Structures are given as C-alpha cells and as structure tokens.
Amino acid sequence: MTFEAFVEVRRHPGIADPEGATIERALPTLGFTGVSGVSVGKAFRLTVEAEDLEAARTTVAALAERILANPVLEEVRVSLSEVAPA
Amino acid sequence: MTKVGVVLFPGSNCEQDVLEAVRRLGAEGELLWHGDATVDGVDAVVVPGGFAHGDYLRPGAIARFSPVMDAVTRFAAEGGPVVGICNGFQVLTEAGLLPGALSKNRGLTFRCEMTSLRVDSRKSALTEAVDEGTILRVPINHFEGNYQCDPATLATLRDEDRIVLRYVDNPNGSVDDIAGICSADGNVVGLMPHPERASHPLLGSEDGNRLLTSLLGAAARLAVSSPLG
Numbered sequence: 143m144t145f146e147a148f149v150e151v152r153r154h155p156g157i158a159d160p161e162g163a164t165i166e167r168a169l170p171t172l173g174f175t176g177v178s179g180v181s182v183g184k185a186f187r188l189t190v191e192a193e194d195l196e197a198a199r200t201t202v203a204a205l206a207e208r209i210l211a212n213p214v215l216e217e218v219r220v221s222l223s224e225v226a227p228a
Numbered sequence: 229m230t231k232v233g234v235v236l237f238p239g240s241n242c243e244q245d246v247l248e249a250v251r252r253l254g255a256e257g258e259l260l261w262h263g264d265a266t267v268d269g270v271d272a273v274v275v276p277g278g279f280a281h282g283d284y285l286r287p288g289a290i291a292r293f294s295p296v297m298d299a300v301t302r303f304a305a306e307g308g309p310v311v312g313i314c315n316g317f318q319v320l321t322e323a324g325l326l327p328g329a330l331s332k333n334r335g336l337t338f339r340c341e342m343t344s345l346r347v348d349s350r351k352s353a354l355t356e357a358v359d360e361g362t363i364l365r366v367p368i369n370h371f372e373g374n375y376q377c378d379p380a381t382l383a384t385l386r387d388e389d390r391i392v393l394r395y396v397d398n399p400n401g402s403v404d405d406i407a408g409i410c411s412a413d414g415n416v417v418g419l420m421p422h423p424e425r426a427s428h429p430l431l432g433s434e435d436g437n438r439l440l441t442s443l444l445g446a447a448a449r450l451a452v453s454s455p456l457g
Contacts, residue, residue, distance in 0.1 A: 157376065158401070160336050209293070212286055212322065214329040215376060 144225040145190045145198040151211045151218055152183030186210055189225070198222055230448045233260040233270035235300065235316070237280035237291050242313065242424060246276045249427040253437060255444050265295035272309040272353070272447035273300055275316030277369070277422060287315055287330065287372050288322035297323055309353035309446050310416045314370055317408075317418030326409060326418045327385070328377030330370075334401025338371040342432065343421055344396035345407050352392045352410035353446035354417040354439050364435035366421040368399060373420040375402035375409070385409055393419055415446075 153159045159181050166180040186206075192198035199222055206218040232250045234243045236259045247257035260267055262280075267273055280291035291297070297319070304310045304325055312320035320326045333339055347355050347362045358364070377385070382403060385391050393408035400420075408419030423436030 158331065158334070158374075160332050160334060160374075160401075164336055209285070209289060212289070212329050214321070214327075214378075215331060 143192060143194060143198075144227075145192060145195065145222050146225050147186075147188040147190055147198065147202045148221045149186040149188065149202060149206050149210055149218060150183060150221075151186070151206070151216050153181055153215060154217050157215050183216070184210075190222075195222060195224065229254070229256045230272070230444050230451065231256040231258065231270045232272045232274060232444070232447065233258055233267050235260045235262060235273065235275045235296055237262045237278070237294060239280045239282050240276050240278035240315070242277035242422065245422075245424040246274050246313070249424040249436065249440055250274075250444065252427065253440055253444055255447075260296055262291070262294040262296045265299050267296070267299045267303045267308075271451040272311070272443055273303055275300070275310070275312040275319050276424075277314030277316060280315055280319060283315075286318075286322070288318035288320075291319045292323040301325060304411070304416050307413065307415050307450060309443060309450065311354055311443055312418040313422055313424070314368075314373070314420055317420055318372065320416065320418045325416050326411060327381045328375055328409070330372045330420070331374040331376045332372050333370070333374050333399070339373070339399045340367070340369045341399070342367045343399055343407070345393045345421060346396055347392065348394050349389045349392045349410070351389050351414040352408075352417045353415050354408070354410070354419070354423075354443050355392045356414070357442035357445050358438050362438075363396065364426075364438060365433040366423055366426045366436050366439075367433075368421050369425075370400070370420055373400045373402065375406040375420075377403065388412060390414075392417065393421070415450075
C-alpha cells in the first residue's frame with residue numbers, strides 16, 4: 143500500500159523561537175493586530191510503501207525522530223493518508 | 229609526534245586553518261575524509277567549522293551519519309580527545325556526543341566578531357592547561373551558536389564542571405553564557421569560537437593557541453598511556 147505522509151516539525155513549547163518572535167513583532171506594523179503564538183517550523187512530504195497504515199506510521203515516526211527533527215529542540219507531528227491506486 | 233586528524237566533510241571550510249594552527253604548534257596534521265570509517269590512528273580529532281553538507285535540514289544533521297563519525301564516536305568512547313569547533317560543535321551535538329543543541333542566534337543575526345571567553349573549567353582536553361578565570365580573545369563566526377538544553381541537562385553540566393568556556397558578553401543568547409562544554413570524561417569538547425583563528429599575531433590574537441596547546445598536551449599524554457587504534 144502507498145501512503146502519503148506529512149511531517150510537521152516544530153519547536154517544543156517553551157524553547158525560544160527567534161524567527162517566530164520576529165515575525166510576530168512585524169505583524170502589527172503591517173496592520174495585523176490580535177495575532178499571537180507565531181511559531182516557525184518545517185514541513186516534509188514523503189511517499190511511503192508499507193503493509194498497512196500502522197507500519198507506515200511507525201516508519202515515518204522513526205525517521206522523523208532520527209533525522210528530520212532534533213529532539214532536543216523540536217517535536218514531530220505525523221499525518222498519513224492512503225494514496226488510492228491509479 | 230602528536231598527530232591530529234581534522235575531519236573533512238563536503239562543505240567544511242576551516243580544516244586548512246586548523247591544520248596550519250596545529251602544525252605551527254609542532255604537531256602533525258592530516259585530513260580525515262568523511263566517507264572513510266576510520267580516524268587513521270591519530271591522537272586527537274578536530275571536527276572543524278564550515279557548512280557540512282550545506283547545513284541542509286539543520287547544521288550537522290546530515291554530517292552525523294557520515295561513516296567517519298562512527299569512527300570518531302568509537303575513538304571518543306575509548307577516551308580519545310575530540311574537539312568540535314563551530315559547525316563541528318553542531319555535528320557533535322547532533323551525533324549525541326555532547327548534550328544540547330545549537331539554535332539560531334538571539335536577534336537572528338549572523339555574528340562574526342572577536343569575543344572574550346572566560347575559562348571556567350579545566351576539566352576538558354581543550355582547557356586542562358589553562359587556568360580557570362583566564363580571559364581569552366577568540367573570534368566567533370556563526371548564525372546557529374545559541375546553545376540550548378533542558379534545565380536538567382544544564383544542572384548536570386554545572387554540577388559536573390562541564391561548562392568549560394563562557395562568553396564575557398553573550399553574543400548569541402546561549403543559556404548561561406555557554407561558549408563551550410565537554411563530555412563527562414572531558415575528552416569530547418565543543419565550542420562555537422574558533423581557536424584556529426586566534427593562532428597568529430596577524431590574526432589579532434594568539435589566545436587560541438593556548439587552547440590548542442592544551443589539546444595537544446592531552447593528546448600526547450593519552451597516546452602514551454593508552455595507544456588508541
């Protein structure tokens with residue numbers, strides 16, 4: 143089975159995020175008020191061949207923890223969806 | 229003669245400077261290719277600065293999986309001195325040889341300037357020959373030098389005297405003004421400032437030589453006491 147994975151890597155809550163803070167400070171000068179909690183992360187799209195959804199999730203979670211994210215600073219969120227055969 | 233191996237990744241750019249600096253101090257220097265899983269019988273390893281693998285993903289994130297890093301990890305486990313400078317520090321944290329991580333500088337600015345460092349521990353191979361409290365002038369050149377770790381790790385580093393260098397005037401937001409730390413045994417050291425760029429009067433400072441001399445001393449002592457393969 144083929145799955146499309148979407149991996150979001152973002153800062154642990156509480157870890158300083160200077161990029162997010164800088165963007166947040168810029169927003170009012172552009173007229174956008176009432177916006178807070180801006181954080182900057184990375185997103186990855188992968189296509190995975192696996193037996194089933196759980197196997198695909200295990201693989202993607204493992205590779206995300208191993209290389210896509212630095213667990214000291216970042217946390218990972220994985221979403222998966224099956225790709226329908228053509 | 230004490231032999232220093234300097235790791236060369238695609239994108240390293242301080243390796244020749246480190247070789248020049250250690251040779252001027254009387255050591256032998258050789259490059260260690262990232263694709264070779266050996267440290268070739270050297271007495272000390274330096275992981276130099278630069279942009280290994282283009283810093284893609286994160287600084288050090290790809291370099292840590294290089295074959296040479298397996299050999300460096302074994303060498304470190306046997307007690308061999310390993311120093312990561314700047315990008316090399318980032319590689320060592322990504323490889324898990326040192327705790328914590330280097331995050332983007334506070335203020336989101338690339339900092340390239342002379343800094344004053346205080347030697348706060350002689351526990352490491354890089355500082356064992358320098359008195360605590362000594363102020364050294366050594367330049368930095370980085371965007372991601374903001375050392376971060378969780379509070380428990382910071383407490384451990386403090387309790388075990390493993391914060392070896394602190395900035396006198398913190399340039400990047402590092403916790404506790406940390407410029408350099410070492411492993412529990414002191415043989416693995418990481419620092420953001422570049423000692424090799426403070427190794428000659430023409431560079432504006434020779435203070436980096438005091439750190440490199442310390443490293444060479446530690447390497448020579450360890451080589452005599454337990455020859456490393």
